[in-house]
Amino acid sequence: DVKVTQSSRYLVKRTGEKVFLECVQDMDHENMFWYRQDPGLGLRLIYFSYDVKMKEKGDIPEGYSVSREKKERFSLILESASTNQTSMYLCASSPLYLGSYTDTQYFGPGTRLTVL
Amino acid sequence: SQQGEEDPQALSIQEGENATMNCSYKTSINNLQWYRQNSGRGLVHLILIRSNEREKHSGRLRVTLDTSKKSSSLLITASRAADTASYFCATAVKNQAGTALIFGKGTTLSVSS
Numbered sequence: 001d002v003k004v005t006q007s008s009r010y011l012v013k014r015t016g017e018k019v020f021l022e023c024v025q026d027m028d029h030e031n032m033f034w035y036r037q038d039p040g041l042g043l044r045l046i047y048f049s050y051d052v053k054m055k056e057k058g059d060i061p062e063g064y065s066v067s068r069e070k071k072e073r074f075s076l077i078l079e080s081a082s083t084n085q086t087s088m089y090l091c092a093s094s095p096l097y098l099g100s101y102t103d104t105q106y107f108g109p110g111t112r113l114t115v116l
Numbered sequence: 117s118q119q120g121e122e123d124p125q126a127l128s129i130q131e132g133e134n135a136t137m138n139c140s141y142k143t144s145i146n147n148l149q150w151y152r153q154n155s156g157r158g159l160v161h162l163i164l165i166r167s168n169e170r171e172k173h174s175g176r177l178r179v180t181l182d183t184s185k186k187s188s189s190l191l192i193t194a195s196r197a198a199d200t201a202s203y204f205c206a207t208a209v210k211n212q213a214g215t216a217l218i219f220g221k222g223t224t225l226s227v228s229s
Contacts, residue, residue: 004158035219040221041221042204042219042220042221042222043159043204043219045216045217048216058216088156090158090159092158092159103147103164104149104161104164105149105159105161105206105217106161107151107158107159107160108158109157109158110156110157110158112156
């Protein structure tokens with residue numbers, strides 16, 4: 001079974017802090033994704049990566065950066081956390097299928113981040 | 117506006133009944149997927165249907181796709197309390213970076229015993 005793990009289930013940080021959210025997958029998937037999920041807004045893509053050291057902006061990249069130094073690990077960084085970044089953050093991975101990023105995605109359990 | 121929109125937003129049924137959720141989308145797609153999310157957890161992939169397929173089954177799940185109407189439906193037969201969750205459709209579309217999965221806002225299903 002594919003396993004995607006996230007470093008924390010719950011996290012509380014203060015405004016202005018630098019926040020690291022870690023995601024690790026064990027299935028050698030090429031593609032990895034970071035989403036945030038908010039009530040009434042659904043899932044929105046922040047960043048994705050289709051290879052080591054590669055990254056692409058999603059729909060809402062402002063205020064975030066990412067790092068992918070190893071194939072299995074994809075980190076989301078909030079350079080200076082703000083209260084409007086309080087959200088559920090979901091990491092996902094997927095295999096590269098026929099050159100597409102859009103085959104089945106496997107999600108981690110999520111990190112509920114609260115910024116005070 | 118949303119690429120994929122589920123309907124209804126919320127659905128309450130009794131155990132043993134069937135649950136039907138619909139998804140409408142706006143642009144052409146490569147595939148359409150359904151996911152389930154239990155409260156406070158990550159999403160779990162249920163089923164993927166490609167644009168050249170019309171119907172797919174997996175256990176108690178049946179998914180249909182009508183590309184002419186740009187719509188899909190998810191049917192859960194003989195529902196159980198454990199089916200209580202939010203259900204999302206996701207459409208695979210082309211964007212500036214290549215292709216992406218666009219998620220709808222979900223249907224919340226409550227199954228009471």
